[in-house]
Amino acid sequence: MDFDNSSSTYYLIIRQSEEFRNFEQKYRIYLEAFKIQVDRFLKDRIPMEWSVFDDIAATLIPEDMSSAQAFAYISLIRIHQDYMSVSHMLNAGLICRIFARWMQLSPKDSLMLTRCGFLYDIGKCALPEEVLFKSGKLSDLEFELVKTHAFLGKVLLSRQPDIDEHILNATLQHHERFDGSGYPQKLKSGEIDRFAAMIAIVDVYEAMTSVRSYRDPLCAYQVVSLFQQDSLQKYDLNAINNFLNHLVDDFIGSYVRLSNGLEGKVLMKNSNDLARPLVLCGQKVVDLAQEKSISIVAII
Numbered sequence: 001m002d003f004d005n006s007s008s009t010y011y012l013i014i015r016q017s018e019e020f021r022n023f024e025q026k027y028r029i030y031l032e033a034f035k036i037q038v039d040r041f042l043k044d045r046i047p048m049e050w051s052v053f054d055d056i057a058a059t060l061i062p063e064d065m066s067s068a069q070a071f072a073y074i075s076l077i078r079i080h081q082d083y084m085s086v087s088h089m090l091n092a093g094l095i096c097r098i099f100a101r102w103m104q105l106s107p108k109d110s111l112m113l114t115r116c117g118f119l120y121d122i123g124k125c126a127l128p129e130e131v132l133f134k135s136g137k138l139s140d141l142e143f144e145l146v147k148t149h150a151f152l153g154k155v156l157l158s159r160q161p162d163i164d165e166h167i168l169n170a171t172l173q174h175h176e177r178f179d180g181s182g183y184p185q186k187l188k189s190g191e192i193d194r195f196a197a198m199i200a201i202v203d204v205y206e207a208m209t210s211v212r213s214y215r216d217p218l219c220a221y222q223v224v225s226l227f228q229q230d231s232l233q234k235y236d237l238n239a240i241n242n243f244l245n246h247l248v249d250d251f252i253g254s255y256v257r258l259s260n261g262l263e264g265k266v267l268m269k270n271s272n273d274l275a276r277p278l279v280l281c282g283q284k285v286v287d288l289a290q291e292k293s294i295s296i297v298a299i300i
Contacts, residue, residue: 009255009300014072023060023073030056034090034118042125047161050115053093057114061097068250070098071220075299078210078217086125092199092206093118099202102246103239116170116195117202123153123171150175150184169193174200177234189236197236201243220247221256221296225275248274257298258286 014020034056040046061070074091096117100110124132127149131142138146153171157163173196176182178189182200185191208223218226224244232240248269256279257263264281275296276288288294 010253011072011076011300014069015076019069020073020076024077027060027073027077030060031087031090035086038086038089038122038125041160042122042156045159050162053115053118054111056090057093057097057118061094066250067098067101067246070094071247071250075209088206088210089118089121091210092121092202095202095206096199099198099243102242103198112164112166113195113198115164116167116199119153119157119167120171120174120199120203121149121153122156123149123151126152126156147175147183166193166195170196170199172196174203176200178236179231179234181234194236198239201235201240205243205247219256219296219299220251221275221277221299224248225295228273228275244274245269245271248277251299252277255300256296257300258288259293259295259297262286263300 033052037048037052041048074094078087078091093114094117096113097110100113103113105113124146127146131138131145134142150172154168157168157171170193172184173182173187173192176185176187176192176196177200178192178197180186180188204227205223208218208226209220210217224247227235227240227244252266252269255263255265258279258281262281264279264286267278267280267285269277270287270289273289277296279286279288279296286294288296
Protein backbone atom coordinates (compact mmCIF):
# COMPACT_ATOMS: atom_id res chain seq x y z
CA MET A 1 0.00 0.00 0.00
CA ASP A 2 1.56 3.30 -1.12
CA PHE A 3 0.99 5.87 1.61
CA ASP A 4 3.26 8.35 -0.18
CA ASN A 5 0.71 8.91 -2.93
CA SER A 6 -1.21 11.92 -1.60
CA SER A 7 -4.02 11.45 -4.14
CA SER A 8 -4.78 8.01 -2.71
CA THR A 9 -5.42 8.34 1.00
CA TYR A 10 -5.71 5.58 3.57
CA TYR A 11 -9.38 4.66 3.34
CA LEU A 12 -9.68 5.43 -0.37
CA ILE A 13 -6.99 2.89 -1.20
CA ILE A 14 -8.64 0.26 0.96
CA ARG A 15 -12.18 0.95 -0.23
CA GLN A 16 -11.13 0.49 -3.86
CA SER A 17 -9.20 -2.72 -3.22
CA GLU A 18 -10.41 -6.13 -4.34
CA GLU A 19 -9.61 -7.47 -0.87
CA PHE A 20 -12.10 -5.08 0.74
CA ARG A 21 -14.80 -5.86 -1.80
CA ASN A 22 -14.38 -9.54 -1.00
CA PHE A 23 -14.57 -8.79 2.71
CA GLU A 24 -17.71 -6.69 2.24
CA GLN A 25 -19.42 -9.50 0.34
CA LYS A 26 -18.57 -12.07 2.99
CA TYR A 27 -19.52 -9.67 5.79
CA ARG A 28 -23.06 -9.26 4.46
CA ILE A 29 -23.50 -13.02 4.19
CA TYR A 30 -22.22 -13.67 7.71
CA LEU A 31 -24.17 -10.75 9.17
CA GLU A 32 -27.34 -12.48 8.01
CA ALA A 33 -26.17 -15.77 9.56
CA PHE A 34 -25.42 -13.90 12.78
CA LYS A 35 -28.88 -12.28 12.80
CA ILE A 36 -30.54 -15.66 12.30
CA GLN A 37 -28.77 -17.09 15.35
CA VAL A 38 -29.74 -14.14 17.54
CA ASP A 39 -33.34 -13.90 16.27
CA ARG A 40 -34.02 -17.61 16.74
CA PHE A 41 -32.63 -17.43 20.26
CA LEU A 42 -34.65 -14.36 21.24
CA LYS A 43 -37.94 -15.21 19.53
CA ASP A 44 -38.07 -19.00 19.62
CA ARG A 45 -35.59 -19.78 22.41
CA ILE A 46 -33.56 -21.98 20.07
CA PRO A 47 -30.04 -22.31 21.55
CA MET A 48 -27.33 -20.50 19.64
CA GLU A 49 -24.64 -22.56 17.91
CA TRP A 50 -21.19 -21.47 19.06
CA SER A 51 -19.61 -23.02 15.99
CA VAL A 52 -21.46 -20.50 13.79
CA PHE A 53 -20.08 -17.56 15.77
CA ASP A 54 -16.59 -19.04 15.81
CA ASP A 55 -16.67 -19.62 12.03
CA ILE A 56 -17.86 -16.05 11.41
CA ALA A 57 -14.97 -14.61 13.43
CA ALA A 58 -12.34 -16.87 11.88
CA THR A 59 -13.56 -16.24 8.33
CA LEU A 60 -13.95 -12.46 8.53
CA ILE A 61 -10.79 -11.89 10.60
CA PRO A 62 -8.37 -14.70 9.63
CA GLU A 63 -5.09 -15.10 11.49
CA ASP A 64 -3.07 -13.62 8.62
CA MET A 65 -5.13 -10.41 8.48
CA SER A 66 -3.30 -7.51 10.12
CA SER A 67 -5.03 -5.57 12.86
CA ALA A 68 -4.67 -2.36 10.82
CA GLN A 69 -6.47 -3.97 7.89
CA ALA A 70 -9.18 -5.41 10.15
CA PHE A 71 -9.92 -2.08 11.85
CA ALA A 72 -10.00 -0.28 8.50
CA TYR A 73 -12.43 -2.85 7.07
CA ILE A 74 -14.72 -2.62 10.10
CA SER A 75 -14.67 1.20 9.95
CA LEU A 76 -15.59 1.20 6.26
CA ILE A 77 -18.27 -1.47 6.50
CA ARG A 78 -20.22 0.27 9.27
CA ILE A 79 -20.34 3.83 7.91
CA HIS A 80 -24.08 3.57 7.26
CA GLN A 81 -24.92 1.20 10.13
CA ASP A 82 -26.79 2.19 13.25
CA TYR A 83 -24.97 1.49 16.51
CA MET A 84 -28.11 -0.05 18.02
CA SER A 85 -28.44 -2.70 15.29
CA VAL A 86 -27.31 -6.32 15.46
CA SER A 87 -24.34 -5.33 13.29
CA HIS A 88 -22.95 -3.54 16.36
CA MET A 89 -22.76 -6.88 18.16
CA LEU A 90 -21.03 -8.51 15.20
CA ASN A 91 -18.53 -5.65 14.91
CA ALA A 92 -17.75 -5.75 18.62
CA GLY A 93 -16.98 -9.46 18.38
CA LEU A 94 -14.65 -8.88 15.44
CA ILE A 95 -12.84 -6.13 17.34
CA CYS A 96 -12.50 -8.50 20.29
CA ARG A 97 -10.77 -11.01 18.03
CA ILE A 98 -8.09 -8.41 17.28
CA PHE A 99 -7.92 -7.25 20.91
CA ALA A 100 -7.33 -10.85 22.00
CA ARG A 101 -4.36 -10.97 19.65
CA TRP A 102 -2.97 -7.74 21.10
CA MET A 103 -3.39 -9.11 24.63
CA GLN A 104 -1.64 -12.34 23.57
CA LEU A 105 -4.49 -14.43 24.96
CA SER A 106 -4.47 -18.19 24.64
CA PRO A 107 -6.60 -19.68 21.82
CA LYS A 108 -9.22 -20.66 24.41
CA ASP A 109 -9.37 -17.19 25.96
CA SER A 110 -9.33 -15.54 22.53
CA LEU A 111 -12.40 -17.55 21.59
CA MET A 112 -14.06 -16.61 24.87
CA LEU A 113 -13.42 -12.88 24.47
CA THR A 114 -14.78 -12.97 20.92
CA ARG A 115 -17.94 -14.75 22.05
CA CYS A 116 -18.34 -12.17 24.83
CA GLY A 117 -18.04 -9.43 22.21
CA PHE A 118 -20.72 -10.98 20.02
CA LEU A 119 -23.28 -11.21 22.83
CA TYR A 120 -22.58 -8.76 25.67
CA ASP A 121 -25.07 -6.13 24.41
CA ILE A 122 -27.92 -8.52 23.64
CA GLY A 123 -29.97 -6.98 26.44
CA LYS A 124 -30.65 -3.94 24.25
CA CYS A 125 -32.80 -6.20 22.07
CA ALA A 126 -35.27 -6.33 24.98
CA LEU A 127 -35.65 -2.53 25.23
CA PRO A 128 -38.53 -0.56 23.64
CA GLU A 129 -37.54 0.63 20.15
CA GLU A 130 -38.93 4.12 20.81
CA VAL A 131 -36.33 4.49 23.57
CA LEU A 132 -33.51 2.59 21.90
CA PHE A 133 -33.74 4.54 18.65
CA LYS A 134 -34.77 7.92 20.08
CA SER A 135 -33.03 10.70 18.16
CA GLY A 136 -33.10 13.29 20.92
CA LYS A 137 -31.72 13.29 24.42
CA LEU A 138 -33.09 10.61 26.72
CA SER A 139 -35.02 11.66 29.80
CA ASP A 140 -33.67 10.57 33.18
CA LEU A 141 -36.30 7.83 33.32
CA GLU A 142 -35.44 6.61 29.79
CA PHE A 143 -31.74 6.57 30.61
CA GLU A 144 -32.39 4.47 33.70
CA LEU A 145 -34.40 2.09 31.50
CA VAL A 146 -31.52 1.79 29.01
CA LYS A 147 -29.13 1.00 31.85
CA THR A 148 -31.18 -2.12 32.62
CA HIS A 149 -29.90 -3.73 29.39
CA ALA A 150 -26.90 -5.20 31.24
CA PHE A 151 -29.13 -7.13 33.65
CA LEU A 152 -31.65 -7.99 30.92
CA GLY A 153 -28.84 -9.37 28.79
CA LYS A 154 -27.66 -11.68 31.55
CA VAL A 155 -31.22 -12.92 32.09
CA LEU A 156 -31.64 -13.61 28.36
CA LEU A 157 -28.31 -15.41 28.00
CA SER A 158 -29.03 -17.54 31.07
CA ARG A 159 -31.47 -19.40 28.81
CA GLN A 160 -28.57 -20.66 26.69
CA PRO A 161 -27.91 -24.18 28.07
CA ASP A 162 -24.12 -24.15 27.62
CA ILE A 163 -23.41 -20.51 28.45
CA ASP A 164 -20.07 -19.75 30.08
CA GLU A 165 -19.94 -17.70 33.27
CA HIS A 166 -17.48 -15.25 31.67
CA ILE A 167 -20.04 -14.36 28.98
CA LEU A 168 -22.72 -13.77 31.61
CA ASN A 169 -20.30 -11.61 33.62
CA ALA A 170 -19.21 -9.61 30.58
CA THR A 171 -22.86 -8.97 29.75
CA LEU A 172 -23.73 -7.83 33.26
CA GLN A 173 -20.50 -5.96 34.02
CA HIS A 174 -19.41 -4.22 30.79
CA HIS A 175 -20.43 -0.83 32.20
CA GLU A 176 -18.62 -1.35 35.50
CA ARG A 177 -15.48 0.72 36.06
CA PHE A 178 -12.39 -0.01 38.14
CA ASP A 179 -12.93 3.07 40.32
CA GLY A 180 -16.47 1.99 41.24
CA SER A 181 -18.18 4.66 39.10
CA GLY A 182 -19.92 2.22 36.76
CA TYR A 183 -23.19 0.31 36.87
CA PRO A 184 -25.28 -1.70 37.67
CA GLN A 185 -23.44 -2.90 40.81
CA LYS A 186 -20.73 -0.24 41.20
CA LEU A 187 -18.07 -2.95 41.30
CA LYS A 188 -14.39 -2.09 41.70
CA SER A 189 -11.26 -3.51 40.07
CA GLY A 190 -10.91 -6.80 41.94
CA GLU A 191 -14.60 -7.57 41.60
CA ILE A 192 -14.86 -7.25 37.81
CA ASP A 193 -14.48 -10.29 35.55
CA ARG A 194 -11.30 -10.01 33.44
CA PHE A 195 -13.26 -10.53 30.22
CA ALA A 196 -15.78 -7.88 31.27
CA ALA A 197 -12.86 -5.49 31.82
CA MET A 198 -11.72 -5.96 28.21
CA ILE A 199 -15.26 -5.78 26.85
CA ALA A 200 -15.73 -2.42 28.63
CA ILE A 201 -12.97 -0.95 26.45
CA VAL A 202 -14.30 -2.46 23.23
CA ASP A 203 -17.81 -1.22 24.05
CA VAL A 204 -16.67 2.39 24.41
CA TYR A 205 -14.57 2.23 21.24
CA GLU A 206 -17.36 0.65 19.19
CA ALA A 207 -19.94 3.15 20.49
CA MET A 208 -17.79 6.20 19.82
CA THR A 209 -16.74 5.17 16.32
CA SER A 210 -20.26 4.19 15.20
CA VAL A 211 -22.98 6.34 13.63
CA ARG A 212 -25.39 7.79 16.19
CA SER A 213 -28.61 9.67 15.55
CA TYR A 214 -27.18 12.82 17.13
CA ARG A 215 -23.58 12.79 15.80
CA ASP A 216 -21.22 11.47 13.18
CA PRO A 217 -18.83 8.67 14.14
CA LEU A 218 -15.64 9.80 15.87
CA CYS A 219 -12.25 8.83 14.48
CA ALA A 220 -9.83 6.63 16.41
CA TYR A 221 -7.70 9.55 17.61
CA GLN A 222 -10.75 11.33 19.02
CA VAL A 223 -11.70 8.18 20.89
CA VAL A 224 -8.16 7.84 22.27
CA SER A 225 -8.39 11.44 23.48
CA LEU A 226 -11.74 10.76 25.17
CA PHE A 227 -10.34 7.69 26.91
CA GLN A 228 -7.46 9.79 28.23
CA GLN A 229 -9.81 12.55 29.39
CA ASP A 230 -12.18 10.05 31.00
CA SER A 231 -9.34 8.78 33.19
CA LEU A 232 -7.58 5.60 32.31
CA GLN A 233 -7.87 4.61 35.98
CA LYS A 234 -11.44 3.53 35.24
CA TYR A 235 -10.14 0.62 33.18
CA ASP A 236 -7.75 -2.27 33.58
CA LEU A 237 -4.46 -0.45 32.97
CA ASN A 238 -2.75 -3.28 31.13
CA ALA A 239 -5.74 -3.77 28.84
CA ILE A 240 -6.39 -0.08 28.09
CA ASN A 241 -2.71 0.71 27.49
CA ASN A 242 -2.44 -2.33 25.25
CA PHE A 243 -5.53 -1.39 23.26
CA LEU A 244 -4.70 2.28 22.78
CA ASN A 245 -1.02 1.76 21.94
CA HIS A 246 -1.74 -0.90 19.34
CA LEU A 247 -4.56 1.19 17.91
CA VAL A 248 -2.43 4.27 17.28
CA ASP A 249 0.46 2.12 16.03
CA ASP A 250 -1.85 0.85 13.29
CA PHE A 251 -2.58 4.38 12.09
CA ILE A 252 1.05 5.44 11.65
CA GLY A 253 1.35 6.21 7.95
CA SER A 254 -2.34 7.00 7.53
CA TYR A 255 -3.69 10.33 6.29
CA VAL A 256 -5.62 12.53 8.69
CA ARG A 257 -7.52 15.80 8.71
CA LEU A 258 -6.72 18.31 11.44
CA SER A 259 -9.13 20.65 13.19
CA ASN A 260 -7.56 23.62 11.35
CA GLY A 261 -8.47 22.06 7.99
CA LEU A 262 -4.99 20.87 7.04
CA GLU A 263 -4.42 17.29 5.93
CA GLY A 264 -1.30 15.23 6.37
CA LYS A 265 0.31 11.89 7.11
CA VAL A 266 0.93 10.52 10.60
CA LEU A 267 4.69 10.08 11.03
CA MET A 268 5.16 8.98 14.61
CA LYS A 269 3.14 8.44 17.76
CA ASN A 270 3.69 10.44 20.92
CA SER A 271 3.97 7.88 23.72
CA ASN A 272 3.10 10.50 26.35
CA ASP A 273 -0.09 11.60 24.55
CA LEU A 274 -1.31 8.97 22.13
CA ALA A 275 -3.99 11.21 20.61
CA ARG A 276 -1.34 13.76 19.51
CA PRO A 277 1.19 12.28 17.07
CA LEU A 278 3.58 14.01 14.66
CA VAL A 279 1.83 14.81 11.36
CA LEU A 280 3.50 15.81 8.08
CA CYS A 281 1.41 18.52 6.40
CA GLY A 282 3.05 19.39 3.08
CA GLN A 283 6.67 20.16 3.99
CA LYS A 284 5.91 21.01 7.63
CA VAL A 285 5.93 18.59 10.55
CA VAL A 286 3.20 19.45 13.05
CA ASP A 287 3.82 18.16 16.57
CA LEU A 288 0.33 17.98 18.02
CA ALA A 289 1.79 17.45 21.49
CA GLN A 290 3.03 21.05 21.24
CA GLU A 291 0.17 22.46 19.15
CA LYS A 292 -2.54 21.99 21.76
CA SER A 293 -5.13 24.04 19.87
CA ILE A 294 -5.05 21.58 16.95
CA SER A 295 -6.31 18.01 16.98
CA ILE A 296 -7.05 15.16 14.58
CA VAL A 297 -10.71 15.10 13.57
CA ALA A 298 -10.74 12.44 10.84
CA ILE A 299 -8.76 9.62 9.29
CA ILE A 300 -9.15 10.00 5.52
